[in-house]
Amino acid sequence: MAKALIGYLGGPTSDQLRETAALHRRIADLEAEIMRLKVENDGLLRTIRERVDNVTAGDLMEPAAH
Template identity: 40%
Template structure:
């Protein structure tokens, strides 16, 4: 009965195993890409926060307008 559930007597299908390995590698690649993009996003957010502080400081230290 168990052999019937597997589909044949020769064990797992090599094509299926190959496809599973390929998909697992693709998942690992996508997870690494996601982590890389998250790190880049955090870096950009930190730079933007620094730029926002500079703009805020430069506006608050501006000289009064001549009338």
């Protein structure tokens, strides 16, 4: 039914086409940002794991008070 109405009304306007293209670009930008943040997050998690793996019992002990 929607296709019939759009065909009857003459299809999308140039403004609608521009807005659709802008929304597609925005989606692509947001997807790229998500991927960048995932890569950054993975690197941070890797760094934390490396630091935790290198912690010894001596590193956790507080100096004795005099």
